[in-house]
Amino acid sequence: MRAVVTRVLSASVEIEGSIYSSIGSGLLVLVGSEEGDTVTDYHYICDKVTNLRIFHDDEGKMNRSIREVGGEIMIVSQFTLLGDARKGRRPSFIRSGDPAEAKGRYEEFLKEFEKEGIPFRTGVFQAEMKVASVNDGPVTILLDSRKVF
Numbered sequence: 296m297r298a299v300v301t302r303v304l305s306a307s308v309e310i311e312g313s314i315y316s317s318i319g320s321g322l323l324v325l326v327g328s329e330e331g332d333t334v335t336d337y338h339y340i341c342d343k344v345t346n347l348r349i350f351h352d353d354e355g356k357m358n359r360s361i362r363e364v365g366g367e368i369m370i371v372s373q374f375t376l377l378g379d380a381r382k383g384r385r386p387s388f389i390r391s392g393d394p395a396e397a398k399g400r401y402e403e404f405l406k407e408f409e410k411e412g413i414p415f416r417t418g419v420f421q422a423e424m425k426v427a428s429v430n431d432g433p434v435t436i437l438l439d440s441r442k443v444f
Contacts (some may be wrong), residue, residue: 296326296327296328296329296332296336296337296339296340296400296404296439296440296441297326297327297329297376297377297437297438297439297440298324298325298326298327298340298343298344298376298437298438298439299324299325299373299376299435299436299437299438300322300323300324300343300344300347300349300435300436300437300438301322301323301324301325301428301430301433301434301435301436302321302322302349302350302430302431302432302433302434302435303318303320303321303322303323303369303428303429303430303431304319304320304429304430304431305317305318305319305320305428305429306318306321306323306369306426306427306428306429307369307426307427307428308369308371308416308417308418308419308424308425308426309424309425309426309427310418310419310422310423310424310425311423315418315419315424316369316416316417316418317369317416318367318368318369318416319366319367320364320366320367320431321361321366321367321368321369322344322361322366322367322368322369323369323371323426323428324344324368324369324370324371325371325373325376325426326340326370326371326372326373326376326401326404327372327373327374327375327376327377327391328372328374328391328397328400328401328404329377329390329391329392330390330391330392330396332400332440334403334407335440336440336441337400337403337404337406337407337440338407339440340404340407340438340440341404341407341408341411341413343438344361344368344438345360345361345362345408345411345413346360346362347360347361347436348360349434349436350363350364350366357434361413362413367414367415367416368408368413368414368415368416369415369416369417369418370404370405370408370415370416370417370418371417371418371424371426372397372401372417372418372420372421374388374391374397375388377390377391394421397420398420398421401420402420405417
């Protein structure tokens, strides 16, 4: 599982010309699940997202987590995070696997946040979405549950 975590002042998801969901200050999490991901992968990413110390403390140092600052989280499925562009010019998305299975993995991932009691908003799996954000910092962190990077 891969995730791009961005600290934001605001973020929103628009579907078919209407705002589907939005958040204020917090984290925008773009997430891609690949074949073979399990609850261990979901837990790893959830734990990292909820405990990353990327918010400023009283001294201006990045030392506080989303839990500590009480910010909001938006989680959006993005299979293109698994795109492999090492060969040729057209990325391969074969690692993301069957869309029905990927949807199940995404839903299982969201359950990890529910278990943690972390409120979040989402986009819609496989929908054509317009995701807007106002980056804060900017601060953007890449996560991979298989620790590829």
